[in-house]
Amino acid sequence: MSKEDKREAILQATLELVAKHGFHDAPCSLIAERAGVAAGTIYRYFENKDVLINELYLDLETRINAALLEGYTIDKPFRERFIHLVSSLLRFFISNPREFKYVEQFHNSPYGVAFRRDRLLGQHEDCGIYCELFKQGVTQQVIKDLPLPLLFDLAFGPIVSVARNHILGFVLLDDALIQRIAEACWDSLKR
Amino acid sequence: MSKEDKREAILQATLELVAKHGFHDAPCSLIAERAGVAAGTIYRYFENKDVLINELYLDLETRINAALLEGYTIDKPFRERFIHLVSSLLRFFISNPREFKYVEQFHNSPYGVAFRRDRLLGQHEDCGIYCELFKQGVTQQVIKDLPLPLLFDLAFGPIVSVARNHILGFVLLDDALIQRIAEACWDSLKR
DNA sequence: CCATAATGAATGACCGTTCATTCATAGACC
DNA sequence: GGTCTATGAATGAACGGTCATTCATTATGG
Numbered sequence: 001m002s003k004e005d006k007r008e009a010i011l012q013a014t015l016e017l018v019a020k021h022g023f024h025d026a027p028c029s030l031i032a033e034r035a036g037v038a039a040g041t042i043y044r045y046f047e048n049k050d051v052l053i054n055e056l057y058l059d060l061e062t063r064i065n066a067a068l069l070e071g072y073t074i075d076k077p078f079r080e081r082f083i084h085l086v087s088s089l090l091r092f093f094i095s096n097p098r099e100f101k102y103v104e105q106f107h108n109s110p111y112g113v114a115f116r117r118d119r120l121l122g123q124h125e126d127c128g129i130y131c132e133l134f135k136q137g138v139t140q141q142v143i144k145d146l147p148l149p150l151l152f153d154l155a156f157g158p159i160v161s162v163a164r165n166h167i168l169g170f171v172l173l174d175d176a177l178i179q180r181i182a183e184a185c186w187d188s189l190k191r
Numbered sequence: 192m193s194k195e196d197k198r199e200a201i202l203q204a205t206l207e208l209v210a211k212h213g214f215h216d217a218p219c220s221l222i223a224e225r226a227g228v229a230a231g232t233i234y235r236y237f238e239n240k241d242v243l244i245n246e247l248y249l250d251l252e253t254r255i256n257a258a259l260l261e262g263y264t265i266d267k268p269f270r271e272r273f274i275h276l277v278s279s280l281l282r283f284f285i286s287n288p289r290e291f292k293y294v295e296q297f298h299n300s301p302y303g304v305a306f307r308r309d310r311l312l313g314q315h316e317d318c319g320i321y322c323e324l325f326k327q328g329v330t331q332q333v334i335k336d337l338p339l340p341l342l343f344d345l346a347f348g349p350i351v352s353v354a355r356n357h358i359l360g361f362v363l364l365d366d367a368l369i370q371r372i373a374e375a376c377w378d379s380l381k382r
Numbered sequence: 383c384c385a386t387a388a389t390g391a392a393t394g395a396c397c398g399t400t401c402a403t404t405c406a407t408a409g410a411c412c
Numbered sequence: 413g414g415t416c417t418a419t420g421a422a423t424g425a426a427c428g429g430t431c432a433t434t435c436a437t438t439a440t441g442g
Binding site for chain 2: 387388389
Binding site for chain 1: 335
């Protein structure tokens with residue numbers, strides 16, 4: 001196994017274990033076992049467990065952003081662009097349940113709070129694809145004039161909640177339902 | 192301190208510590224210290240830590256339901272009733288941040304998943320005040336015809352997300368904003 | 383004086399992390 | 413080419429620390 005493969009195996013094992021059992025009950029001993037390496041080897045690739053967890057989150061964020069941009073065109077109407085983003089996110093989550101669970105756990109932990117705080121402080125101009133879209137929508141007066149974080153909450157709060165319900169098996173989503181949910185999110189944002 | 196007071200002190204200490212530090216870093220030793228009892232005393236009131244955590248959650252759920260029913264009248268128009276429920280919930284959360292954080296952490300943990308699974312299986316007729324309202328809304332054709340869990344997600348997903356942002360200090364909510372958010376939730380549900 | 387409640391040191395399990403040791407590999411030298 | 417040596421990646425037993433839980437002992441109050 002090459003150096004990069006080993007690093008990848010550790011990340012993958014961490015993803016699987018944290019998604020299944022939560023941050024607790026994902027001890028380094030298990031991560032190492034599942035990755036097919038020794039416990040000490042983890043520390044050749046990551047300074048400590050916190051760093052491993054944070055780097056894995058960054059990896060996932062990159063993958064998510066890539067999935068959202070697929071098929072995204074800036075010249076479509078506003079409503080269509082919004083629905084594309086929101087439904088792409090939901091589709092990514094339900095077809096990548098482990099990634100979803102990891103991201104959710106991360107956000108709902110001291111890691112996530114610290115991370116968001118840093119992000120909000122550091123972020124000035126380039127604030128991501130959604131942010132761009134929302135700002136534009138507010139100035140064009142097509143969506144409600146609310147503080148940016150609240151627009152995020154209205155748009156993505158339901159998505160996360162829906163994805164969780166689907167993954168836990170409490171509802172069964174199909175393409176039609178995904179579309180209707182995305183439209184409902186739009187309804188809550190539009191003026 | 193009476194017997195009931197001591198039990199209450201343990202619950203209160205658990206609430207505060209879990210809200211502040213998460214389930215990890217809320218060790219029994221600290222809970223005991225903050226409650227003004229010895230570590231062993233906890234086990235006179237609760238079989239073990241899991242039972243303590245679950246009982247505290249049930250307590251909080253009762254309190255939340257009570258807060259929602261305050262001022263709720265069944266003969267108001269549908270939209271008004273919905274907005275009452277949703278904005279009451281949001282108000283409860285932002286004026287009880289520790290309770291909010293606890294409930295959120297609980298839901299986002301193996302405790303919460305097991306709990307919801309039991310709840311969904313055991314629940315047949317009496318399914319709570321929201322459930323009643325949503326079912327009625329669907330048959331009266333005033334809200335979208337979506338599976339019940341999805342209606343919950345659309346209504347409360349944003350509320351939880353907004354409450355978190357407020358409590359973490361990323362936005363500052365006032366009564367006007369709360370009202371507008373509740374109305375936006377309604378927009379996403381209404382036909 | 384006794385039953386019951388409360389105590390907190392002791393226990394054992396498990397955690398993240400370290401580090402002395404092993405070992406496969408690759409360059410150096412003849 | 414064959415032998416020796418240097419390297420550093422990988423290992424996993426061991427360590428210090430923390431946790432939930434127990435239980436022999438002490439305190440309380442009726």
